[in-house]
Amino acid sequence: MRVSTRSNVDPFIVMDVMEAARRAEAEGRHIIHMEVGQPGTGAPKAATRALAQAMDDGPLGYTVALGLPALRQRIAKMYGDWHGIDLDPNRVVVTSGSSGGFILAFTALFDSGDRVGVGAPGYPSYRQILHALGLMPVDLQTSSANRLQPSAGDFANSDLQGLLFASPANPSGTMLDTSAMTKLIEGAQAQGASVISDEIYHGIEYEAKAVTALSITDDCYVINSFSKYFSMTGWRIGWMVVPEDHVRVVERIAQNMFICAPHASQVAALAAMDATDELEANMDVYRTNRALMLDGLPKAGFAKFAPPDGAFYVYADVSDFTKDSRSFAADILSEAGVAVTPGLDFDPVRGHKNLRFSYARSSQDITEGLARLQAFMVRRGFA
Numbered sequence: 274m275r276v277s278t279r280s281n282v283d284p285f286i287v288m289d290v291m292e293a294a295r296r297a298e299a300e301g302r303h304i305i306h307m308e309v310g311q312p313g314t315g316a317p318k319a320a321t322r323a324l325a326q327a328m329d330d331g332p333l334g335y336t337v338a339l340g341l342p343a344l345r346q347r348i349a350k351m352y353g354d355w356h357g358i359d360l361d362p363n364r365v366v367v368t369s370g371s372s373g374g375f376i377l378a379f380t381a382l383f384d385s386g387d388r389v390g391v392g393a394p395g396y397p398s399y400r401q402i403l404h405a406l407g408l409m410p411v412d413l414q415t416s417s418a419n420r421l422q423p424s425a426g427d428f429a430n431s432d433l434q435g436l437l438f439a440s441p442a443n444p445s446g447t448m449l450d451t452s453a454m455t456k457l458i459e460g461a462q463a464q465g466a467s468v469i470s471d472e473i474y475h476g477i478e479y480e481a482k483a484v485t486a487l488s489i490t491d492d493c494y495v496i497n498s499f500s501k502y503f504s505m506t507g508w509r510i511g512w513m514v515v516p517e518d519h520v521r522v523v524e525r526i527a528q529n530m531f532i533c534a535p536h537a538s539q540v541a542a543l544a545a546m547d548a549t550d551e552l553e554a555n556m557d558v559y560r561t562n563r564a565l566m567l568d569g570l571p572k573a574g575f576a577k578f579a580p581p582d583g584a585f586y587v588y589a590d591v592s593d594f595t596k597d598s599r600s601f602a603a604d605i606l607s608e609a610g611v612a613v614t615p616g617l618d619f620d621p622v623r624g625h626k627n628l629r630f631s632y633a634r635s636s637q638d639i640t641e642g643l644a645r646l647q648a649f650m651v652r653r654g655f656a
């Protein structure tokens with residue numbers, strides 16, 4: 274049987290690294306995981322308690338397509354608490370992770386062949402999901418001067434129908450301030466492109482609060498998730514905020530594509546939103562880990578990176594040591610027992626010069642990982 278051309282998407286290299294790390298562990302090796310972009314912690318205890326109660330109380334059937342009304346209201350309230358924005362809960366759509374949000378957003382906003390700008394380096398699945406939906410991802414090569422975030426000049430003559438950006442970003446952890454985000458949005462809107470802001474790393478910020486696109490315009494889609502700050506990756510639960518006149522459009526697509534986001538995860542997510550103490554304790558760990566990385570990576574010879582404003586990644590330029598980040602990452606895994614992600618996942622053109630280090634795990638793991646990286650680099654004569 275033939276397969277479609279749009280199914281011809283690239284593998285997610287970090288998943289291949291995870292598999293190589295798993296094989297090494299199965300052979301009895303101890304691996305430090307700096308490849309995965311997920312918290313080492315589980316869902317907040319209040320979330321699992323609420324779910325246990327709900328399971329005792331009755332069946333967890335389908336919910337309405339847009340999500341449990343109480344959860345939509347609680348998410349809207351969060352925009353008031355975090356950003357001082359009075360958000361209508363009717364504009365909130367609960368999704369199966371932000372990944373489900375992308376599928377809904379791209380389907381609602383674009384027609385086959387439409388061109389959507391994404392920053393490179395950027396989260397790899399943007400490109401692959403767009404391709405799989407018959408859309409055309411347009412890589413915008415970002416510059417170090419703009420701290421690897423796209424700027425309006427990068428797409429001035431690109432004839433885009435959409436622009437997608439993330440702040441804080443994966444893999445760089447850098448953020449757009451209000452002025453930079455405003456210029457991006459204005460640049461996109463000037464060429465009639467729909468704006469999608471991926472805000473999945475909001476809440477994981479270090480020196481300044483992340484800006485939401487909703488503070489600049491209502492004419493955009495905002496995508497967010499319970500995977501990162503709320504530490505609920507495997508629960509596959511997230512949300513979007515869409516313009517009022519798009520709610521019914523998205524609702525009809527969601528009804529048909531997903532019916533609803535998992536009911537159990539919606540119950541847990543609602544309770545997670547009030548688990549502030551536990552979530553802030555996770556933040557303390559990320560803060561400690563970030564400081565360890567900012568100190569330890571340069572000591573190990575990895576000195577070329579922009580300090581992350583948010584998320585839990587450092588994206589380092591390793592071109593002084595290799596022309597092939599994939600084989601360099603494989604050497605680090607086999608010789609140092611540290612799993613890291615080659616930049617090719619995030620930037621097919623320039624990523625052979627970069628590695629992404631994740632510091633989402635325990636501080637003990639980060640300390641050990643940095644020591645192993647330093648020993649590896651000393652053995653290679655690079656530190």
Ligand SMILES: Cc1ncc(COP(=O)(O)O)c(C=O)c1O
Nearest residue numbers: 310370371372396443473498500
């Ligand atoms: C920038 C970014 N957006 C979206 C996702 C997808 O997250 P999820 O589908 O778990 O919400 C990720 C996952 O790492 C990410 O880094």
